[in-house]
Amino acid sequence: MNWQSVALAGVPASPWRNGGGVTRELTVWPGQGEWQWRMSVAEVNASGPFSVFEGIDRWFAVLEGAGVELTVMESNSLHTTHTSPFLFDGGATTTCRLINGHTRDFNLMVRRGSAPSRMVRVTESFVSETFAPKTIAIFAMDTWVNVLFDHKSVRVPPHTLVWTTAEPGQSIRVQCSQALFIEIPV
Numbered sequence: 363m364n365w366q367s368v369a370l371a372g373v374p375a376s377p378w379r380n381g382g383g384v385t386r387e388l389t390v391w392p393g394q395g396e397w398q399w400r401m402s403v404a405e406v407n408a409s410g411p412f413s414v415f416e417g418i419d420r421w422f423a424v425l426e427g428a429g430v431e432l433t434v435m436e437s438n439s440l441h442t443t444h445t446s447p448f449l450f451d452g453g454a455t456t457t458c459r460l461i462n463g464h465t466r467d468f469n470l471m472v473r474r475g476s477a478p479s480r481m482v483r484v485t486e487s488f489v490s491e492t493f494a495p496k497t498i499a500i501f502a503m504d505t506w507v508n509v510l511f512d513h514k515s516v517r518v519p520p521h522t523l524v525w526t527t528a529e530p531g532q533s534i535r536v537q538c539s540q541a542l543f544i545e546i547p548v
Contacts, residue, residue, distance in 0.1 A: 370521040382408040418452030427465030447481040477547035495548035499525035507538035
């Protein structure tokens with residue numbers, strides 16, 4: 363089992379065209395041509411609109427800061443470091459209002475397909491088993507994360523993303539104080 367990894371500190375920031383923040387693209391697949399999925403961390407410094415991504419399912423999770431209020435197609439929802447990751451249509455008109463200063467947010471964008479992706483905020487322990495081939499990813503927030511993947515152990519440093527491909531019947535156990543667990547259909 364080969365895990366790939368990238369530390370947030372090693373990824374250069376790309377400023378947004380509207381000046382409201384920066385994005386650090388952690389990984390994209392495939393690496394060439396039109397991507398099928400993309401994981402990134404954004405630093406949001408000002409309230410404003412999100413970019414539109416037609417045909418994309420978009421997951422959003424607040425990592426740091428007081429949180430945001432998202433308005434997606436005139437429906438409002440509040441997101442903090444304690445709320446579950448939020449799935450919405452990347453093609454929908456979306457605006458973000460910062461609650462009390464800047465935030466750091468994790469974003470997963472997946473080209474819409476027949477099988478859904480999943481993102482879960484893990485606090486303490488989480489167990490999953492794959493029933494179909496999947497890309498499995500874990501983003502460690504502020505502390506180390508222990509991952510047991512079919513009896514093989516992986517330790518993930520803070521502010522690091524790891525990912526691999528899992529086959530049907532493989533089990534994953536995540537133990538930590540706070541992390542994100544991600545599944546993407548292959």
